[in-house]
Amino acid sequence: MEDLELLAQMLGGDEKAFTELVARYNSTxxxxxxxxxxxxxxxxxxAQETWIAVIRGVSSFEGRSTFKTWxxxxxVNRARSVGSREHRMIAVDPxxxxxxxxxxxxxxxxxxxPPVPFTDVIENGMVNQRIVQLVREAISLLPEPQQAVVxxxxxxxxxxxxxxxxxxxxxxxxxxxxxxxxTRVRADVESKMKERET
Amino acid sequence: xxxxxxxxxxxxxVELMSDYLEGSLSRRDRxxxxxxxxxxxxxxxxxxxxxxxIAASGSVTPADLEPEVLxxxxxxxxxxxxxxxxx
Numbered sequence: 701m702e703d704l705e706l707l708a709q710m711l712g713g714d715e716k717a718f719t720e721l722v723a724r725y726n727s728t729x730x731x732x733x734x735x736x737x738x739x740x741x742x743x744x745x746x747a748q749e750t751w752i753a754v755i756r757g758v759s760s761f762e763g764r765s766t767f768k769t770w771x772x773x774x775x776v777n778r779a780r781s782v783g784s785r786e787h788r789m790i791a792v793d794p795x796x797x798x799x800x801x802x803x804x805x806x807x808x809x810x811x812x813x814p815p816v817p818f819t820d821v822i823e824n825g826m827v828n829q830r831i832v833q834l835v836r837e838a839i840s841l842l843p844e845p846q847q848a849v850v851x852x853x854x855x856x857x858x859x860x861x862x863x864x865x866x867x868x869x870x871x872x873x874x875x876x877x878x879x880x881x882x883t884r885v886r887a888d889v890e891s892k893m894k895e896r897e898t
Numbered sequence: 899x900x901x902x903x904x905x906x907x908x909x910x911x912v913e914l915m916s917d918y919l920e921g922s923l924s925r926r927d928r929x930x931x932x933x934x935x936x937x938x939x940x941x942x943x944x945x946x947x948x949x950x951x952i953a954a955s956g957s958v959t960p961a962d963l964e965p966e967v968l969x970x971x972x973x974x975x976x977x978x979x980x981x982x983x984x985x
Contacts, residue, residue, distance in 0.1 A: 718975050719968060726967070727960045744967070751971055755978040800912060809907025814940045818947050827954045835954040836961075854955035860920060879916035886944075886951045 703767035722751065725768065728851055729775050735848040735867070736776070736783035736790065746782055750775045769862060772852070776866055790845075800883050816894045831889065838888035839881075846881030853878055906934040911941045915948050 701720070709717035729750055733743035753774050761770055783790065806812040821831040839850055852863045853874075864874035911934045917923045918931055935942050 713979060715972060715975060719972060722968065722971055723963055724960060726963060726971075748971065748974070752974055752978055755975055802909075805907075805909040809909035811908050811940045815944045815947060817943065818950055821950060821954075827950060827957055831950065831954045832957045835951060836958045839955065839958065850955065854952050855958050857956060860922070875917055875920060875922060878920070879913070882916050882948060882951060883912070885955070886947055889951060889954075890947070 704763075707761065707767055718755070721754075725771060726751075728856055729771070731851050732772065732775060732848045733779040735844045736779035736788065738783070738786050738788045742782060742786070743779070746775065746779045749778050753778070768856060769858065769866070772856075772858075772866055800887055816890050816897070818889070818893055834889045834892050835885055838885040841888065842881050842884060845877050846884065849874055849877045850881035850885065854882070906930045908934075908938060908941050911935070911938070912944055915945050918945070919948060919952065 703721065703724070706717040706721050710721065726747055729747040730740070730743045733746040734740065737743050737746060750771065754771065761767065765773075804811065804813045818831070821828055839847060839855070842850060848867060849863055849869075852858045852866065853860060858866070860874055860878065861871055863869075863878075864871045867874065869877070911931055914923060914927055914931050918928065923931065935945065
């Protein structure tokens with residue numbers, strides 16, 4: 701069922717519609733909140749406050765964005781103010797490693813240790829659950845900025861511009877963080893594939 | 899491995915792939931990358947893995963909620979619906 705249908709049912713007092721929305725988005729809310737606040741507990745509190753704002757303010761959703769973009773904006777506003785109360789510095793280290801070891805290349809810049817093939821990951825033209833599970837684990841291990849950007853862009857399907865606007869990053873910066881996160885996720889999946897082969 | 903282009907190395911090519919998939923490379927870089935890919939099966943395989951990784955990310959479903967978290971939220975749902983001005 702579409703988010704907006706669930707929202708309408710929730711407005712009518714339907715608890716199940718509310719819990720379905722929570723099931724869809726709570727883990728993303730916590731992940732994105734974690735970019736701004738200093739602990740998992742604090743991120744969970746921010747997610748809970750966001751749901752309270754949704755329950756109390758659903759009538760203010762005017763349909764100018766999708767439900768999820770609206771929801772993520774509420775979350776980010778709250779997370780940002782909690783983060784600033786915690787005096788948390790949001791670190792986006794431009795020198796942060798991208799997850800692909802330089803030793804993979806020779807001095808001339810060509811592959812010394814080539815990519816390990818991803819085998820048995822496609823079924824009926826779709827990625828199978830095995831790789832989805834590996835990717836899910838790999839995303840959860842990313843540093844917070846990469847985790848927030850990869851989750852919003854690749855898991856939730858927001859555009860890079862929407863992600864950049866939401867997190868108050870330049871688009872160029874969002875793309876760099878996205879690149880690093882994707883590189884690291886791919887490398888993590890690759891190392892699991894390698895373990896299986898040996 | 900022999901490359902068809904001396905001006906982009908594999909190490910540089912992998913750095914462009916996320917932007918390539920985003921469609922945000924400059925025309926010049928896109929051409930350089932495509933030229934490199936045409937002569938480099940290893941980078942082509944890397945690019946395909948990036949595509950698979952992104953496709954798999956799009957299929958990640960939310961983690962199951964802990965029952966206590968859900969119970970708390972359901973309680974809040976009823977409390978705030980009944981008295982929306984309660985803080």
